[in-house]
Amino acid sequence: MNWISNSEILIVGLGLIGGSYAKGLTRLGYHVYAIDPDAEAVSYAKENGIIEDGSTEADPKLIQKADAAIFALYPSVFVRWIKEHGNQFKEGTLLTDVTGVKSCVVYEVQKALPKGIEFIGAHPMAGREVSGIKNADERIFLNANYIVTPTEQNTPEAIEWCKSLGKLLGFRHIAVLSPEEHDEMIGFVSQLTHCIAVTLMTCNDNRHLVDYTGDSFRDLTRISRINETMWSELFLMNKAKLLEQMDLFIRELSEMRTLLEAEDREGLKEKMKLSTERRAYFDN
Amino acid sequence: MNWISNSEILIVGLGLIGGSYAKGLTRLGYHVYAIDPDAEAVSYAKENGIIEDGSTEADPKLIQKADAAIFALYPSVFVRWIKEHGNQFKEGTLLTDVTGVKSCVVYEVQKALPKGIEFIGAHPMAGREVSGIKNADERIFLNANYIVTPTEQNTPEAIEWCKSLGKLLGFRHIAVLSPEEHDEMIGFVSQLTHCIAVTLMTCNDNRHLVDYTGDSFRDLTRISRINETMWSELFLMNKAKLLEQMDLFIRELSEMRTLLEAEDREGLKEKMKLSTERRAYFDN
Numbered sequence: 001m002n003w004i005s006n007s008e009i010l011i012v013g014l015g016l017i018g019g020s021y022a023k024g025l026t027r028l029g030y031h032v033y034a035i036d037p038d039a040e041a042v043s044y045a046k047e048n049g050i051i052e053d054g055s056t057e058a059d060p061k062l063i064q065k066a067d068a069a070i071f072a073l074y075p076s077v078f079v080r081w082i083k084e085h086g087n088q089f090k091e092g093t094l095l096t097d098v099t100g101v102k103s104c105v106v107y108e109v110q111k112a113l114p115k116g117i118e119f120i121g122a123h124p125m126a127g128r129e130v131s132g133i134k135n136a137d138e139r140i141f142l143n144a145n146y147i148v149t150p151t152e153q154n155t156p157e158a159i160e161w162c163k164s165l166g167k168l169l170g171f172r173h174i175a176v177l178s179p180e181e182h183d184e185m186i187g188f189v190s191q192l193t194h195c196i197a198v199t200l201m202t203c204n205d206n207r208h209l210v211d212y213t214g215d216s217f218r219d220l221t222r223i224s225r226i227n228e229t230m231w232s233e234l235f236l237m238n239k240a241k242l243l244e245q246m247d248l249f250i251r252e253l254s255e256m257r258t259l260l261e262a263e264d265r266e267g268l269k270e271k272m273k274l275s276t277e278r279r280a281y282f283d284n
Numbered sequence: 285m286n287w288i289s290n291s292e293i294l295i296v297g298l299g300l301i302g303g304s305y306a307k308g309l310t311r312l313g314y315h316v317y318a319i320d321p322d323a324e325a326v327s328y329a330k331e332n333g334i335i336e337d338g339s340t341e342a343d344p345k346l347i348q349k350a351d352a353a354i355f356a357l358y359p360s361v362f363v364r365w366i367k368e369h370g371n372q373f374k375e376g377t378l379l380t381d382v383t384g385v386k387s388c389v390v391y392e393v394q395k396a397l398p399k400g401i402e403f404i405g406a407h408p409m410a411g412r413e414v415s416g417i418k419n420a421d422e423r424i425f426l427n428a429n430y431i432v433t434p435t436e437q438n439t440p441e442a443i444e445w446c447k448s449l450g451k452l453l454g455f456r457h458i459a460v461l462s463p464e465e466h467d468e469m470i471g472f473v474s475q476l477t478h479c480i481a482v483t484l485m486t487c488n489d490n491r492h493l494v495d496y497t498g499d500s501f502r503d504l505t506r507i508s509r510i511n512e513t514m515w516s517e518l519f520l521m522n523k524a525k526l527l528e529q530m531d532l533f534i535r536e537l538s539e540m541r542t543l544l545e546a547e548d549r550e551g552l553k554e555k556m557k558l559s560t561e562r563r564a565y566f567d568n
Contacts, residue, residue, distance in 0.1 A: 220504050
């Protein structure tokens with residue numbers, strides 16, 4: 001399937017991200033349908049012109065009409081949905097997702113699908129601290145990164161199709177990583193950072209500090225308002241990689257602690273110089 | 285000294301913060317003078333109307349003319365300056381500072397000053413990732429926090445005077461803490477966060493990740509471009525309190541690691557719920 005204007009696109013899961021995909025694709029002129037168990041989300045999306053039609057159940061009519069489907073579900077729910085309904089798509093349908101972990105999802109989904117229905121994983125690295133279709137906003141994709149995670153099962157056409165979806169939605173940088181590379185990267189840049197933000201809030205009762213915080217503390221804890229159901233699942237589904245990153249980080253922070261305890265000014269300065277030098281790459 | 289419009293104010297140290305004080309006070313109509321060993325900083329400030337006059341040395345004429353002096357120096361340099369030149373101020377002069385650590389500075393400075401010259405410590409919690417007079421900008425004070433750190437030696441008048449300085453410069457919230465309370469708070473909200481940001485950059489060579497980072501990683505590492513001379517000094521001068529905060533944080537992060545390793549989903553969710561609940565206080 002190419003991205004031609006009369007394509008029929010099914011979104012499964014109308015939360016913040018699914019809703020933002022729906023908004024963006026509807027605005028671009030596609031026919032967008034949705035499935036979500038939450039009746040309120042479906043009717044809100046219909047009433048606000050975000051989708052043409054929708055259902056609270058895995059309606060075979062909507063599934064069979066789709067030229068492409070985008071899954072915006074929790075990882076475990078996604079895998080279960082595919083096992084139950086994945087064989088109902090018509091041959092040639094392309095499927096993709098928005099899941100934040102890949103290795104434990106992509107292979108299982110590909111294995112569960114019949115021949116002729118291709119799934120190509122993707123991770124749009126965008127979000128907000130609020131959730132739900134009512135907060136959906138396709139502008140969160142602008143300037144964000146989008147990662148396609150093909151396996152050996154994927155065709156070059158599906159990979160290209162998935163990259164075009166990212167481009168159409170306005171992502172700034174489209175990258176291709178294996179599911180394993182993706183999970184290692186995400187364990188560091190996203191999951192470890194969320195662990196740190198949460199830990200800053202839980203390590204002591206800091207509410208009395210609200211009047212004294214500068215920007216640094218606010219920056220480091222912005223993401224500590226966290227959807228505990230989604231993030232505990234993401235952590236657990238990337239357990240091995242995240243544990244590795246946590247160990248690396250704890251070891252390095254303990255090393256800085258040792259330098260401070262030993263009053264090793266030069267050692268501390270070396271760490272800071274390396275940090276400044278590396279961070280400069282991220283400001284270009 | 286009250287904040288009357290013909291007051292003569294000496295700024296010692298014309299970096300980013302000293303320069304921003306000078307700009308703000310000059311704009312408010314005060315007569316502002318400065319001492320800084322960097323001839324270029326002094327002439328830049330004079331040429332750009334940031335100060336009326338300045339010197340690269342501890343010029344007794346400038347010192348004796350001051351009704352008030354503001355010290356924006358590294359902590360150790362500040363203490364040394366006071367020991368060498370503090371007795372040259374005229375009686376009744378009020379001194380304050382901008383130093384980011386308090387216990388190890390405030391008492392020593394007060395002890396070194398002759399009777400009749402009062403020092404009241406303050407910490408403007410504002411900054412930028414760039415330094416020097418050329419980046420000075422009094423707008424960094426707007427909406428920032430300002431903390432006055434009196435000791436038993438201070439008069440109510442000096443405390444009020446110091447608070448008014450913060451109000452005049454536009455700080456949003458003016459607080460009073462003892463030097464010890466200040467250092468404990470700053471060990472957590474500022475120094476620990478800088479340790480974490482630096483550690484995120486040094487724990488592995490992450491430069492290849494620049495294309496994959498979302499906002500979380502950028503937020504958590506914004507402050508990792510760090511002035512290593514100043515921050516190593518701040519860490520060392522608050523060693524005991526910072527070590528305590530690092531230990532608290534490492535212990536709590538290790539606890540989260542244990543929950544993840546044990547696949548304790550409910551335990552992880554409890555931490556996240558607590559985090560969300562506490563962080564909400566910081567968004568009001």
